Amino acid sequence: MTSSVDIATNAVSAGGPVDTKIAVHDFIYEHVMYHIAEADVWNLPFVNVPQLDIFRYDGVMIAVGCLLLIFFCGFFYKPNKSVQHGWANLLEVFVLFIRNQIAIAFLGEKDGRRMAPLFCSFFFFILILNLLGLVPLFTTATGNINVTGALAAITLGFMVGGGIYRCGVKNFLLTFIPPGLPLPLKIFMAPLEFVSMISKVMALMIRLFANMLAGHIIIFSLVGLVALFGLWAAPVLALVVCVYFFEIFIAFFQAYIFTLLSAVYMGQLYRPEH
Amino acid sequence: MTGIALASVGAGLAAIGAGIGVGTVGAAAVQGMARQPEMAPKLQVTALIFSALIEGVALFSLVICFLQM
């Protein structure tokens, strides 16, 4: 961090008034990028790993998150014990909530029970990546649009695949035609409905991505103030701490919202009569 | 620099729109809960869904601002 501050002060002192402004912007943006979309590649010492995107911090974070999740669930949950203690209890509470309030509430009794594991996976996968992003020096994998896009694509796949599996191809295609309209309007509306489905999934992707990104941009912009103006701007760190705690809430909330909206969208296609 | 400035204005406008939208949803939800407290959990979830949808639209514009940055 100190080296970056040096770069910034150099940049600020070097340029004129207009250059200074650009340098300030560049500095803050650099820091945001450093945290979020840095090209920095995770490399083993003395080994020349091919420069693939999956070795970016985001890719590594996904792997770390998955391993942590598997470890957490596998280590704490004792399947042969009828009464769980500690973290496993918390896990059970979350699973029960997801099953009852998300899966069964929007997909119906039968589908909800069958799809509950998927929603649990969605929730905990996104949650652990969000929370790992809040650990200092770690990056937010869910602040990467490719990651959220992939997750939204999984939702889209389950929407289409599950809709076809549940209602058949013909009925699934019929859901794109709104009932009770004259024929020309139907022809006009059908592509619109299709676009609406795609845009729902796009919104799912953008929502998670932009939420996680925006929080980090705010934090880094505020910390950037300290880096730029020195100790006079130090009280802003209190605000940063507040934003940080808000980010913890956002991490849970966005995981919940992603799971909830996935369930809502799937439910719309699985049960067109509703 | 113009692009950055315009992007900032755009982000601000998106925030205004989202603020109005989420505020309306919140007000309606609170009114509904006050009228029918027994419906509160259902209303809460619905309000969350709708505020998330509105937020999504705002974030779309935010992403467009990112692209312009």
Place this chain on the structure above:
Amino acid sequence: MNAELTTTQAVVEVKTASTPQGMHHTVMDISGEMVLLTWLMFTVTAFILYKIAWKPILAALDKRENDIKASLDTADKARQQAEDTKIQCERLLQEADAQARELIEQARKTAQETSDSMRNQAREESRLLLVSAQQEIAFEKEKAVNALRQESAQLAIELAGKLIKKNLDTEQNRALTGQWLSKL
């Protein structure tokens, strides 16, 4: 889009020392590798978690729900049974109470009858005793009177014989005396 992106990259290049080969990334980069990695990791993680966590947890939750439902049913049934038993107990108690009261009543009646009959019998017996005693007394009195009479007759005869000293036929005298005595 491409042109815009390249200009964006040009403006906000990230110039850190560790960036090799000048790879620059922005927020909106599209990277197929990352998408594939996410799919792969999500699928694998979801599968493993399904095996080690969700399946047992959901099964345990279902089992617990069923257990609770079953135990509630059992408790309901047990309470119903207890109520039935209580009612039955009360009924039995009432019956026993009534029976005991009846028994006591009967016993009292029997005792009353027995004592009455005993008293009557005793009274009868005492009356009989009294009667027989009176009869005996009368009989004894008569016997004593007779004996006295005979004694006195004998005495009178002896006195008369001594007095008369005449060989009056004893037989005749006795008959005569008897006649007189009976006339007395």
